[in-house]
Amino acid sequence: MSYAEAIEAANSLVKIVPMLGSHPGRNDYENALLLIEYLVEYEPDSPLVEMLSAKIDKYERTAPEFAEFNARTAAIPAGVALLRTLMDQYQLTQSDFENEIGKKSLVSRILKGDRTLTLRHMQALAKRFDLPVSAFIE
Template identity: 65%
Template sequence: MIFSDAINAANELARMVPLLGGSTSRKDYDEALMLVEYLLETQPDNPLVEMLTAKITAYEDHAPEFAAFNARISAGKNGVSLLRVLMDQHGLVQSDFENEIGKKSLVSRILSGERSLTLDHMRALANRFGIPVSVFVD
């Protein structure tokens, strides 16, 4: 019967990629990340990408090691939180945003919550990072 073949294949896949089987191990999470990176480079349309990214997201949403980060993100403004993440990911500092936002002091005031990102800032940041403007909107 075809159902039993599908079930057996899914069980084997969960054995080979434990995060798919519900593992909460950091090692299994790290391996799943590496597998997704590999798939995105070699087979971006592979259905395993979608399955793994869903499990990775669930892990990141619930793992204690991400609790402080998740709390900071949910407590802050989305645009500013995203800007902080982009700064961390790209190794950028406040003075690196003179073309998109302005002087370092203005960037500092935005990051501290004293000022907000304007639509022009959001457009320039979206252009710089190749992402939609909407992700900066709170």
């Protein structure tokens, strides 16, 4: 394949695959999400997965409509963010952490940011979920 053919193929791809252009919009973003879902399920080895993932990530980090969300997310301590993710992933409630953290009220205060995870909490959570303690450290 010549350089000219490669450039022509790339330009054709940009025209038909959402988000690969230089100025993606909201519709491109939504279409890219649908396409990546399809690719992950049916064609996980496609090079489009990596290309689209990078474009989606960049769009989500820089698009004005995500600015407030990104700011709120950045303000959440890493350990609390991980705890929320684990709760969601394993469908756990605040009451499910009595052995690792304590009473539901303490878990609630930690999730709200009124209290912080102690080293003992982090060690217990790391052991429960088979993760390194460092994953919970800010």
